[in-house]
Amino acid sequence: MTERTTRTESMESANEILRGVRLFNPADGFDGVVDVAAGRDSVLWIRKASGKPSGLWLLPGLVDMHVHLRTPGCEDAETLETGLRAAVAGGVTRVGMMPNTTPALDTLDLALSVKEKGELFGLARIEPIPCVTRGRAGEICTDLEDFAGSGITCFSDDGSPVESDKALLDAFNRVASFNGVVIEHPEVTAMAAGGAVNLGRASTETGVQGIPESAEHLDVKRCIDILRDSRSGARLHLTHLSSPESIRQVHEAVLAGLKVTCDVTPHHLALNEEAVIALGPVAKMNPPLRSEESRKEIVHMVREGMVTAVASDHAPHTSTRKELPLSTAAFGIIGLETLLPVTLGILGGEAGMHPLDIIRLLTTAPASVLNTAPPDIAAGKPLNMILFDPELQWTYTRTFSSSSNSPFFGERLKGRVVRVWFGRELYREGEFV
Numbered sequence: 001m002t003e004r005t006t007r008t009e010s011m012e013s014a015n016e017i018l019r020g021v022r023l024f025n026p027a028d029g030f031d032g033v034v035d036v037a038a039g040r041d042s043v044l045w046i047r048k049a050s051g052k053p054s055g056l057w058l059l060p061g062l063v064d065m066h067v068h069l070r071t072p073g074c075e076d077a078e079t080l081e082t083g084l085r086a087a088v089a090g091g092v093t094r095v096g097m098m099p100n101t102t103p104a105l106d107t108l109d110l111a112l113s114v115k116e117k118g119e120l121f122g123l124a125r126i127e128p129i130p131c132v133t134r135g136r137a138g139e140i141c142t143d144l145e146d147f148a149g150s151g152i153t154c155f156s157d158d159g160s161p162v163e164s165d166k167a168l169l170d171a172f173n174r175v176a177s178f179n180g181v182v183i184e185h186p187e188v189t190a191m192a193a194g195g196a197v198n199l200g201r202a203s204t205e206t207g208v209q210g211i212p213e214s215a216e217h218l219d220v221k222r223c224i225d226i227l228r229d230s231r232s233g234a235r236l237h238l239t240h241l242s243s244p245e246s247i248r249q250v251h252e253a254v255l256a257g258l259k260v261t262c263d264v265t266p267h268h269l270a271l272n273e274e275a276v277i278a279l280g281p282v283a284k285m286n287p288p289l290r291s292e293e294s295r296k297e298i299v300h301m302v303r304e305g306m307v308t309a310v311a312s313d314h315a316p317h318t319s320t321r322k323e324l325p326l327s328t329a330a331f332g333i334i335g336l337e338t339l340l341p342v343t344l345g346i347l348g349g350e351a352g353m354h355p356l357d358i359i360r361l362l363t364t365a366p367a368s369v370l371n372t373a374p375p376d377i378a379a380g381k382p383l384n385m386i387l388f389d390p391e392l393q394w395t396y397t398r399t400f401s402s403s404s405n406s407p408f409f410g411e412r413l414k415g416r417v418v419r420v421w422f423g424r425e426l427y428r429e430g431e432f433v
């Protein structure tokens with residue numbers, strides 16, 4: 001086949017050719033500068049670049065495994081549509097939806113209904129993560145097998161831990177039969193109760209009750225102990241870890257042959273407790289921002305491969321719930337739109353990690369935890385990719401979320417998602433297509 005024939009064929013079918021983009025594709029470990037032809041809904045071909053590099057990166061659509069969409073029940077803070085728009089603007093094409101809505105996502109009907117409603121917008125896809133226990137009350141497991149029959153295999157009581165040891169043991173024994181996973185929000189609630197910031201400098205400086213790191217890692221230990229005793233071979237995922245001791249325990253469990261994974265948030269990598277001292281409630285989240293010593297150690301642990309994934313813990317709140325005294329303001333910050341630049345900034349800068357390894361933490365790794373297909377940019381595959389300008393400096397002053405509670409709001413960031421395709425082109429330079 002001559003070069004001319006090839007070009008004629010592809011020019012006829014390609015909607016667009018992206019030239020000289022640096023493709024990072026963790027699904028096959030590819031890193032190189034290429035030309036990519038995009039058809040209406042799929043990738044037509046990928047070839048070695050014919051001209052100069054554009055300086056832009058082409059990445060698979062991100063998988064954010066920890067997102068609060070607030071619907072049903074708290075639509076003034078976020079609707080499915082605004083949450084999914086914020087996701088796409090951040091380059092996220094699949095969101096793991098946490099179940100602490102009102103009512104909680106504890107029935108198959110409700111989980112399927114949010115997933116189906118989400119599909120109607122044609123934006124990012126919702127992967128529902130229903131409750132481990134009925135009403136998210138921590139006592140009696142939901143109909144786990146019922147969910148699994150419809151392809152839903154990840155469960156969490158996020159917002160709270162699975163309080164009952166017996167329920168947790170029961171859940172491990174049951175999810176093991178379908179390779180499901182229990183995603184634990186690790187917290188000893190009695191120890192954290194009444195606290196708002198890190199126990200240490202933040203609690204001393206603000207005069208507000210502190211939450212110790214042990215309130216997290218003692219629950220990590222409990223979960224791992226119960227998993228080991230269950231002899232079930234089940235999978236356990238520990239989310240938004242803020243304490244190096246938690247990550248050490250996960251690592252030891254992995255070395256002992258248990259199927260344990262974990263994630264950290266971009267804000268726990270980028271910020272320490274000084275942020276909540278300086279900024280107040282907009283930097284209040286659970287678990288709280290920790291000491292600089294802990295933050296540094298966690299960044300190091302991510303580089304050492306001890307952390308499976310990075311997830312935003314996107315947690316929108318209206319200003320009426322956030323603009324309150326530090327002790328009573330709601331926990332949580334939005335994070336979908338800053339997920340990629342903040343993560344790349346720290347892990348590419350301070351940790352010196354290779355971009356391909358960072359992108360893996362945001363794509364194939366969380367997809368694997370969620371039992372969903374890895375995003376993959378390859379000829380013949382449906383469009384699921386984002387164009388990212390790693391050098392673009394911008395100020396975060398506009399959000400597609402219904403809420404704007406982020407310590408990064410108004411801040412200067414480096415690196416921005418400029419275009420997103422998921423099934424078709426969805427987003428281009430700040431606007432939905």
Ligand SMILES: [Zn+2]
Nearest residue numbers: 158159185240
């Ligand atoms: Zn949580």
